[in-house]
Amino acid sequence: AQKVTQAQTEISVVEKEDVTLDCVYETRDTTYYLFWYKQPPSGELVFLIRRNSFDEQNEISGRYSWNFQKSTSSFNFTITASQVVDSAVYFCALSEAGEYGNKLVFGAGTILRVKS
Amino acid sequence: NAGVTQTPKFQVLKTGQSMTLQCAQDMNHEYMSWYRQDPGMGLRLIHYSVGAGITDQGEVPNGYNVSRSTTEDFPLRLLSAAPSQTSVYFCASSHTGRWETQYFGPGTRLLVL
Numbered sequence: 001a002q003k004v005t006q007a008q009t010e011i012s013v014v015e016k017e018d019v020t021l022d023c024v025y026e027t028r029d030t031t032y033y034l035f036w037y038k039q040p041p042s043g044e045l046v047f048l049i050r051r052n053s054f055d056e057q058n059e060i061s062g063r064y065s066w067n068f069q070k071s072t073s074s075f076n077f078t079i080t081a082s083q084v085v086d087s088a089v090y091f092c093a094l095s096e097a098g099e100y101g102n103k104l105v106f107g108a109g110t111i112l113r114v115k116s
Numbered sequence: 117n118a119g120v121t122q123t124p125k126f127q128v129l130k131t132g133q134s135m136t137l138q139c140a141q142d143m144n145h146e147y148m149s150w151y152r153q154d155p156g157m158g159l160r161l162i163h164y165s166v167g168a169g170i171t172d173q174g175e176v177p178n179g180y181n182v183s184r185s186t187t188e189d190f191p192l193r194l195l196s197a198a199p200s201q202t203s204v205y206f207c208a209s210s211h212t213g214r215w216e217t218q219y220f221g222p223g224t225r226l227l228v229l
């Protein structure tokens with residue numbers, strides 16, 4: 001069965017520091033998708049990125065960047081120059097093929113606290 | 117578009133009571149799903165649907181029923197609530213459910229006493 005591991009339960013940084021959130025996954029599928037979601041203190045889930053298993057190019061969006069390495073089954077997320085507004089729980093997820101449609105398997109999440 | 121909406125936002129139940137969590141979307145999405153979020157465990161899939169009349173179980177389906185009679189609505193039923201069902205419940209939807217991004221509703225916080 002698919003599995004997503006986010007080994008960092010909680011990370012605390014000071015504003016303007018760079019921080020990397022780790023995500024390691026397990027799957028037997030050759031085609032799969034990986035996702036990152038953000039859950040701010042208000043509780044909603046905000047989609048950040050989707051990446052398919054055939055595209056190993058790193059992606060950058062503003063202060064956010066993602067490093068996908070198939071060889072190590074990792075999809076890490078880096079925030080550059082962190083800000084207080086980045087404080088949230090971040091979830092990595094893997095899309096698994098179900099009988100009728102795909103299912104998302106989530107990691108346990110990493111709590112990021114950015115202090116001013 | 118309102119996106120994915122969920123009602124109620126918060127509910128308190130007594131053990132053994134039944135209730136239905138409502139989920140609706142106005143994006144004409146075929147795929148809808150229910151997750152529960154518990155501390156330290158991330159989100160876990162309860163049930164999902166790929167269209168009217170088609171549902172399937174996820175990782176933690178016991179104690180929950182679903183049905184899909186319309187494209188817009190996907191209610192989650194608790195037939196006899198138990199304290200172990202205290203959680204935050206999220207509904208999500210996507211266009212077809214094949215590798216697409218799922219967009220989540222605001223969540224329903226359920227407390228079972």
